[in-house]
Amino acid sequence: DQQVKQNSPSLSVQEGRISILNCDYTNSMFDYFLWYKKYPAEGPTFLISISSIKDKNEDGRFTVFLNKSAKHLSLHIVPSQPGDSAVYFCAASAGGTYKYIFGTGTRLKVLA
Amino acid sequence: SQTIHQWPATLVQPVGSPLSLECTVEGTSNPNLYWYRQAAGRGLQLLFYSVGIGQISSEVPQNLSASRPQDRQFILSSKKLLLSDSGFYLCAWSVAGNTIYFGEGSWLTVV
Numbered sequence: 737d738q739q740v741k742q743n744s745p746s747l748s749v750q751e752g753r754i755s756i757l758n759c760d761y762t763n764s765m766f767d768y769f770l771w772y773k774k775y776p777a778e779g780p781t782f783l784i785s786i787s788s789i790k791d792k793n794e795d796g797r798f799t800v801f802l803n804k805s806a807k808h809l810s811l812h813i814v815p816s817q818p819g820d821s822a823v824y825f826c827a828a829s830a831g832g833t834y835k836y837i838f839g840t841g842t843r844l845k846v847l848a
Numbered sequence: 849s850q851t852i853h854q855w856p857a858t859l860v861q862p863v864g865s866p867l868s869l870e871c872t873v874e875g876t877s878n879p880n881l882y883w884y885r886q887a888a889g890r891g892l893q894l895l896f897y898s899v900g901i902g903q904i905s906s907e908v909p910q911n912l913s914a915s916r917p918q919d920r921q922f923i924l925s926s927k928k929l930l931l932s933d934s935g936f937y938l939c940a941w942s943v944a945g946n947t948i949y950f951g952e953g954s955w956l957t958v959v
Contacts, residue, residue, distance in 0.1 A: 742891075770947060779938050779950035780892070825892060827948070834880045834899055835907075836940075836948050840891035 739763045740828050742839035750847050755813040757842050759826035762807065766828040766837075771800060771811045774823045774841070783824075784811070816846045850875035854939040854951035861958055867912075867926040869954050871939030874920065879941040881922040882948065883914055886936040898922060934958045 741760045749755045757771075767788040772780035786793040786800045786809065793800050799812045813820055823841045854871040861867060873879050883895040894907045896914035904914050911930050915923045922939055934957050942948040 772950075777936065777953065777955060779940075779953045782947050782949065785947060827892075834942065835894065835897060836882070836942070837894065838884070838892035 738840070739766075740826060740837045740839040742824075742826060742842045744842050745840070746843040746845070748845045748847060749816045751818055752815045755811075755816045755820065755844055755846065757811040757813075757824050757826075757844065759809045759811075759839055760807060761809075761828050763828070763830065763837075764807070765830040767831050768829045769800070769802060769809050770827045770829075770836070771798070772825045772827065772838075773820075774825060780825055813844075816844075818846050818848050820844060821846050850941070850949070852939060852941055852949060852951040854937075854954055857952065857954060859954060859956045861929050861956065863931055863958055864928045867924070867929050867933070867956070869924040869937055869939075869956075871922045871924075871951055872920055873922075873941045876920070876941070876943055878919060879943055881916060881920075882940040882942075883922065883924050884938040884940060884950075886938065887934075892938065896924070929958045931958050 739762050770785040771783045774780040784795050784798045784800050786802050791802050802809045823843050825838050825841045827836045827838045829836045851874045882897045884892045898904050898916045912926050937954045939951040940948050
């Protein structure tokens with residue numbers, strides 16, 4: 737049972753435009769959500785997180801939105817840059833469990 | 849600052865041979881430690897996590913085992929590798945249920 741889903745395996749966006757990556761979850765106990773960026777043959781690097789007590793968190797070009805009623809979160813990258821091309825993973829955890837469940841990833845390609 | 853190291857970075861092993869991947873964390877005490885695997889074209893699958901020395905939780909039945917002999921050391925092992933064990937293995941750490949941080953990864957090819 738995939739508790740965290742990223743239904744779009746790939747996304748292409750023009751440089752300078754907005755990239756929107758989506759993530760859905762099924763476990764209502766999840767209360768902390770994270771986004772990671774991963775290049776081939778490297779470990780994922782942390783981008784941004786959000787707690788369930790918020791519905792938006794912003795850090796520079798990256799903004800994460802959380803819709804708890806829909807069990808949906810999204811990552812917005814504005815403006816997109818060629819260096820943003822990578823695989824993006826969302827992850828979720830439930831308070832006190834110390835377990836982080838990851839989605840299957842979305843490959844973002846930013847076209848110059 | 850905290851750092852995490854895992855090794856070896858690349859490994860080619862024959863079917864039936866043993867495996868040992870090692871991970872150490874520096875700059876923090878009593879971290880939660882994790883082993884994930886990314887199979888080709890797939891997401892990150894949680895294999896094991898540990899909240900303390902000798903405390904290992906296994907997430908999926910498999911041909912692998914994990915051990916935590918010291919506070920900041922996490923080892924992934926197998927007695928006999930299978931072809932299906934091939935993949936990219938990632939060690940990670942966190943403290944107090946906050947952000948999880950990953951090592952550089954170890955690419956295992958079983959031939």
